Every structure is written in structure tokens, then in C-alpha cells.
Amino acid sequence: DGGITQSPKYLFRKEGQNVTLSCEQNLNHDAMYWYRQDPGQGLRLIYYSQIVNDFQKGDIAEGYSVSREKKESFPLTVTSAQKNPTAFYLCASSSGSSRGSFEQFFGPGTRLTVL
């Protein structure tokens, strides 16, 4: 059963703590993405990765870090430097191989709450 999984679904953390959100895909996609969504807002791009061991900053990368050591995995770390981390985080992937292949497949999301 192919798709994208994110864990955990809900996450609580104390201020000043780093936390890592998991994202795994078994679609054999080259490209993976992390978005943040605040209530009533659209999605904003945090980081994206086109291939293993390579990633680029999106529009709101400050306070976040990522790694892409395996094709299937693209974990996101929310660091203590992120001033307002409470949000809904979405991971996505796409084939990223040819012009016009824009379909992104999204995971179920992780809702992070900072206490």
C-alpha cells in the first residue's frame, strides 16, 4: 500500500526543546517537501529536497532543519530558534522527474503544539 506516512499525528513540546517530525514515503519519489499551515491559512514551504543528500530552503526555513540521507525519508527538526512553532505540518512528495509532473502526494500531517 503506497503512500506517505507522518508521525506522530499529535505532538506536544515545551518551549526551548527541539523536536523531530518524521516523514516516510514508499512511492519511489525523488522529491520531498515540508509545509507549514496555520489556522485559516494556506501552506507555506519550509524546505524541499530534489534528491538524496540535497535540500533547499523554502519561504520560511528559519528555525527549521532537515536531512535527506535516504530517498524514503525526509525528517524535519523544529528547533528552539523557531519563535512560533505551533502549527500543522505537512510532508509531501512528487516524482520531480519531468516538466509537468506536478502532482504532490501529501501525508496526513502532524499537529505540533508548544506548551
Place this chain on the structure above:
Amino acid sequence: LAKTTQPISMDSYEGQEVNITCSHNNIATNDYITWYQQFPSQGPRFIIQGYKTKVTNEVASLFIPADRKSSTLSLPRVSLSDTAVYYCLVGDMDLSGAGSYQLTFGKGTKLSVIP
């Protein structure tokens, strides 16, 4: 980076056809137009994508005029389950080219289907 403008919200009765228009006056030659659907607390789901003229699939049609400065998503005979936020995206997703991500989610159009 092409910016899109959509109505913030729309209401429709069950069984009616719904047309959601998106303006993208600064669309570039290489840009494609993509629409996503998002239910609360879920990741967006790809609906349809096009470059010009008309595209139709099993769930929707996408109409793009010759100047490509706007596009219209058409949902035939909506049901209550079509109540969601619909995002229009314009961008060049050729990740093998310039290498810069050119895809932004706006706030979308909240469609409410009324019984």
C-alpha cells in the same frame, strides 16, 4: 513568481455545478496550473492540472483561456462531501532546470455545499 487570486469563499447547493475562478496575471511561459482540494486536518489532494485549453478527468474540468491569465475549476453536481478548501497553484515544477521551487499555495477558496 506568479501570484494567484481566488475568491475567499463560495456557497453552492447540492447537485449544482460549481465554477471557481483563479486569476494569475503574471503566469510565465513554463508555468502549469494545478488545483488541490483540502479537507480540515488533512493534507491537500491533487485534483487536476493543465497548461492550456481544457482538461477533464473523472472529478473535475479545468478551463484555461488562450491568454492563460486565469483558469476555472469546474466541479459537476457537487455533493456535501465536496465541502472543502480548493487551492489554485501556478508554477514551474521542473526541478531539473533552474532548481528553484516555484510553487506557492495561497489561502484557497472555501467551498460550502448546502443540502
